[in-house]
Amino acid sequence: MKKQILGVLVIVMISSCVSPKVYKDLESKYNTLKDQNRELSSENDALLKAKSQALNDLNALQKEYDETLAQRDKLQRDYNATKSSLDNLKASYDALEKNSSASIAENAQKNRELLAQLEAKEQALAAENARLERLKKELEDRSNRVAELENVLSAKDAQMKRLKDAISSALTDFEGKGLTVEQRGGKVYVSMENKLLFESGSWAVGSNGREAVNQLGNVLADNPEIAILIEGHTDNVPYKGSGQLSGNWDLSTKRATAIVNILRENSSINPENLTAAGRGEYAPIASNDTAEGRAKNRRIEVILTPKLDEITKLLDDM
Template sequence: MIKKVSIGLLILALSTSCVSKKIYNDLENKFADLKKENRKLADDNEDLLKTKTKLESDGAALKAEYDKLKAERDKLQADYAAADKSLKTLQSSYKALEKNSDEALQSNMNKNRELLAQLEAKEKSLAAEQDRLNKLKAELESSSKRLNELESLMAAKDANMKKLKDNLSKALNAFEGKGLTVHEKDGKVYVSMENKLLFQTGSWAVGPEGKKAVVEVAKVLAVNPDISVLIEGHTDDDKITGTIGGGVENNWDLSTKRATAIVNILSENKGVKKENLTAAGRGEFAPLMSNDTPEGKAKNRRIEIILTPKLDEISKMLKDL
């Protein structure tokens, strides 16, 4: 849907001398939606970390309860052994006194019954505690299994993103030192291309060398279909004056056209899922450096390709916890 809107805006921009305020507002609203989506991804990642922490805390609590019940069971077993020993002693005494007195015999028999009753009660209590211990142990094992599965999924996600970053770095090695960098941050991979590699001043037409770099990115994306791709256009704070090419209203408009141009090149690769692509213009409002120097302005004029893993499987697992 975003791609269709972006293409429509591009066609409208090429067929007229200026872009309407409505298109500007639509782009502005689209950018706001993208920011919300970005915040949601950050919140999802934070929720994952909180869930992991809670599972670890619950597991520790279950382990402590397990150890406590085990200690109580061991005590009951010791009491049982002591009672059993006393019973055997009384039984021996009973046999010795049996010959001497019916009264002594009756007394020992009563004591024997009491001890047998106590022993039976302790056996029942021990069995009940053992059942509770088994249940807690099962809960602990189940919780540990879910935690391990969640950690495995998160580790796999991180490993996949590192592999993706390594593959991109390898594919784009020829452009090192030409204004292109690849780095990983907060579980995402960023491909940053300075405008000197991609565009002429005031233009949104991608040059031959820049197109080669974007085509290499598309090749990597084609074998990673489960990655969301946000293409952000950035400018310095120099104001747009006069007529540039087909005409642009301002830096925001120019940055959006440049982001859309990158999307169009990525889409030429049939293996890239178009529904994973989003173009956004951020104008001069997200600079990397101060615009007070030519060097700072050059760094701020760039395209950011932000690759984000889809978290559907992890989100489903969290719902099942």
């Protein structure tokens, strides 16, 4: 008991000597990575919202097109009825021309009125036809852009599914050893529990963990258009290791960085695609009230996101 108390006192004294500058640098890096993660989430939400707005605009345009088409058809019917009346009046005019100059004058006036009405109907019909053609073209253009956007999104989803399947296949040997691969929200999540990667309180990757990370890196090397975020997570048990660490947050960051460093050994992976982040105990996936839950919370998550430049350009053009 005395030795344990003495060890705790030594840890407290060493921890108090950690430079505030080191702490602030780590805190700044965490905040930066947190902001980047928030920006990516916001960008994904904005793209989904923009797609929904584009579909709403398309539906509104389709409704306006249908209404204009119905109005054009009504004008056509009115035109046909007016023309029929004019033809009948012309026939009457020919019959009455022999009998009465007064009737001829009356019919002539009616003919002029009907001709004026017919001309107005023709002009209105021509204007509606022109407007209908413009709406039809705009509707076709919008439909094509929406279809193109849906095709790009579908291709991205298919790309991420292929990536998930390739990762699952590459890491088959580690199934049941604290490793899971899943696809959700357009991203692929590779979760590795710490029992596969690290000893307790350490950020040094063991041989089995290094093998798993290297096999994951081989798949990622074949997918250069994927952004790779490595997040370190801990349980809520306070860190009691050496004075090299300030706590769980620091430990999670060092573990994430250790995974990044292994991936960087693969020269085919672009370092610009890699981001390391420490989440500490603040993003649990299970209850910390049980040993099983705490084991699940102690993990590394590799979050793979497709680059959305092409989708952003399509939305800007809509």
